[in-house]
Amino acid sequence: MQQRRSTSTKSGETVKPLGTAIIGCGSISGVHLKAIAGLELAELKAVVDINESLAQKAAAEYGCDYYTDYKEMLKREDIQVVHICTGHYLHAPMTVDALRAGKHVLTEKPMAENKASAMTMLQAAQEHPEVQLGVIFQNRYNPSSVRMRQAVDSGEFGKLQCMKGIVTWFRGPGYYETEWKGKWATEGGGVLINQAIHTLDLLQWLGGEMTSVKGTISNDSLEGVIEVEDSAHAFIQFKNGVRAVFYATNAYGKSAPIEVELVFEQATLSLRGDTLYLQQDDQVTVLAEPVKNDLGEKAYWGMSHQYQIRDFYEHVLEGKHFWIDGPEGYKGFSLVMDIYESSRTGQKIVYE
Ligand SMILES: NC(=O)c1ccc[n+]([C@@H]2O[C@H](COP(=O)([O-])OP(=O)(O)OC[C@H]3O[C@@H](n4cnc5c(N)ncnc54)[C@H](O)[C@@H]3O)[C@@H](O)[C@H]2O)c1
Structure with missing residues (x-):
């Protein structure tokens, strides 16, 4: 993948693209990967999956590093945004770890598998106002x-x-x-x-x-x-x-x-x-x-991931609070x- 050195936001400000990682390389990850590939505000650095062949395949296709342990990926300083594309019960622990590691998080819906888990995410986001938590409702x-x-x-x-x-x-x-x-x-x-x-x-x-x-x-x-x-x-x-x-x-x-x-x-x-x-x-x-778009989204999922993902990056880069927090x-x-x-x-x- 070609390195992006600078780009500009909606307000015309020149900024450095945000380093990005995706956790979970299953069904929905392709939509996130394609949206990021088409977004000049982001630069994909890594993908993560416990299924090594899935992670390896995505990394080869999109020209980035891969990990099987997301905690190793979280140590990287060149990654500022983490997309969470795993099963529902993993959203809360992964979000909390990523926020604590100083990463902005964009998690797939639903927030979690129960209210108690979702509360841990809300609390971690409150304790780390320096980073943002966004939830996909494309x-x-x-x-x-x-x-x-x-x-x-x-x-x-x-x-x-x-x-x-x-x-x-x-x-x-x-x-x-x-x-x-x-x-x-x-x-x-x-x-x-x-x-x-x-x-x-x-x-x-x-x-x-x-x-x-x-x-x-x-x-x-x-x-x-x-x-x-x-x-x-x-x-x-x-x-x-x-x-x-x-x-x-x-x-x-x-x-x-x-x-x-x-x-x-x-x-x-x-x-x-x-x-x-x-x-x-x-x-x-x-x-x-x-x-119409070419993200490979099935029609019944709605076609708007790319718009929400772009909006999230715009907000983060402009230091504005993202609305679907x-x-x-x-x-x-x-x-x-x-x-x-x-x-x-x-x-x-x-x-x-
Ligand atoms: N917004 C939408 O319209 C939409 C559509 C489909 C799915 N989703 C959401 O996306 C999320 C993922 O769904 P999916 O269908 O892609 O699931 P999936 O099962 O196809 O993919 C999940 C991936 O996570 C990986 N994984 C499991 N444990 C892991 C770990 N500890 N570290 C790293 N990777 C791990 C699995 O190996 C798998 O490849 C869910 O929250 C789902 O509700 C949203």
Whole structure:
């Protein structure tokens, strides 16, 4: 890889690119690696995986060093940013170690496998304000998400009244043949924490402060294969009077486009996949469409990793606080955890 000596940020300031490392060279790592390769603000120095052949392959492809022990990588002074692309139960210990080693951290969603682990990340970030913690929720950068948020904030269609979110995907037994998926201790849940967390995060981001959630989970198609749920539904109420219903499953026959509907006083916005439709006065028009990229992202993951990764580096280089930080990343994650608790107890979770 060619060395990058200097580059400039959005504000035009000339800066040295940040040295970067990725921990975890599995499925999602390719998206991060390609985004970094196309980002002049970053220079990939190393990749890490306990599976040496995976680490070696990524290092050869992207022209960087490789490690099998992330703690060895953390000793390098030329690495300032660490991306965490491992199973959920590893996000917390790796994040805490990296923050303590003076590295900025961008971790994949969800923050962790349970609230206690996530708290250790929030605490470490608080104890190390000299570095930043960012959490991947790339779908907030989709043009459709930005447009939905704009409609809510501007009030152009009147007040938001209610929302629905529907995720009907397919994950067969083969998907769970890894050391960490399908188990409470390591994945922290099933369809909610892994696949549908993006849609729940959008609902809470658009709806604002919540007053309560009641939810139920079940394992409809993978009994005996996974410990965790493959299906879930929830009812969420917000302080502003908005109510939302939500359904997610991995038991469908295909991974269908995600559906979100926002009903305003004077119009309805419907998201199908990454295309946002406006329905007003018996007319339907397209309000936002996806931007194509070549990161190899599957369409149902959303296509916006590169935008969030760039935004994170811009903030770090300009010394500005990144907006999807620990507490912000915790919101969608804790909603997932609260649906699990509600399902376990049969009770509605009420927020103060
Ligand atoms: N944002 C999205 O849309 C999106 C999409 C897919 C996955 N993800 C997230 O990305 C993360 C990784 O998922 P994945 O599907 O790539 O998982 P994966 O199992 O394919 O990859 C994880 C990798 O981590 C490696 N690993 C395990 N222990 C390690 C250690 N101690 N040190 C270094 N490497 C270690 C494994 O060998 C494996 O190669 C998860 O948090 C997942 O939820 C996010």
